[in-house]
Amino acid sequence: MISWVRQSIIPQTPDLDSTAFSDPLFLSTIGQFLVEHYKLWLLSIGLVVLLVAWLPLLLKKLPLSLPIIFVGMGMAIFAWTPLAQFSPHPVESPVLIEKASEFIVIVSLMGAGLKIGRPLSWAGWSITVRLLAIVMPLTIAFIALSGLSILGLPLASALLLGACLAPTDPVLAADVQIEKPDSEDSDEARFALTSEAGLNDALAFPFVHLAIAASAASLTGGVLAEWLWHDVVWRLTVGALVGGAGGWLLGQIIYRLPQDTRLSRTGDGFIALGATLAIYAMAEFAHGYGFLAVFIAGLILRRSAEGDDFNTEMHAFADETERLVMMVLLVLFGGMLTGGELLADIGWSNIIVAALVLLVIRPVIGYLGLVGVDRPPLEKFVIAFFGIRGLGSVYYLAFGLNHGDFAEQHSLWETLGLIVLGSILLHGLTVTPLMRHLSRRIYNKDE
Structure with missing residues (x-):
């Protein structure tokens, strides 16, 4: 009798015996789908991973980017295959979205820290200070104002939207950042954006907490006093201290x-991932900003290396991990757009706000924030224009709503x-020609 019930309710597959049917994963709808198409999954994942490695070579001189390709793949997969029934939507899976985007952001931040070798000084970091102290707060304010006046959002929701969309994304901005630790440090635009x-991910967090309050x-x-003490002073200070101490100790x-006995003798680049997770968790346990701790730790590890090739190995592993996770999340983002119908109800108000954020607010405020900086206008335009919005913004919104x-x-x-999709398309199509033009005109070299 039990055997008959199993055969009538659960689809049989020739590769499984009866003991598999007691597995809770197999009894779920998605579990059955995964098992029934297991070999197809292996083939698909293998091909996509190969594309992650190969596509950067093919796209290097084309006005395309990896994010465009993978979002397009996700849109197609979740629109025209049986996977449409599992189309994700952030309102229905907010915790999964938060944790997945959190992981890729911290890996990306460690990678960014590991490739910055410029010494800390006012002259060397003055553009970065302007972008953080002037451009980001004004961007938050103007996006929040747009949310209030155009979208009709309440104050808290408008402030959350501004805080989410102000930071330049560390994940999707790879094409405008320093490429690797041994890259030349003369590209001011790449250094500033990196x-x-x-x-800015850590520095946007206080405004997210203000929106939550x-x-x-x-x-x-x-x-406001509690927010200023706990979410600004305490969390930023603890994050910086944990990152500095953790980076020094690991160094x-x-x-x-x-x-x-030194750890670099292993040659294992995955040490970067262990350092990332350990330092992030310690900062969070101490109620500090883990994003800040991870980036500062990466900076200190880069200086501790003093030319040791192992720093390059760690950065390479962090970069590979970031690209693989990015591929998965962008495919899922594409699925949200089509199968999940994330943009099904957008109207002109959403489109207007998106256009303002991408074409007016960040570029104009970014350029004005660099007034007085003795750099060529083209370079300042590139820095102002490529304020890419991406998975960091997704994380902040999921965190705030949760x-x-x-x-x-x-x-x-x-x-x-809509803004993340617009940023992926706008910046992805323009990054190659603009950065190549900048390199030839300002830095006298070919990209």
């Missing part, structure tokens, strides 16, 4: 111990999804 992306209560003097273990009580959640996701 250092900005490494720091506004969603729970009115912003009274007491609420001693990796590069300074006696030759036969920890606060915000109205208009669907409108927030629709607007953010």
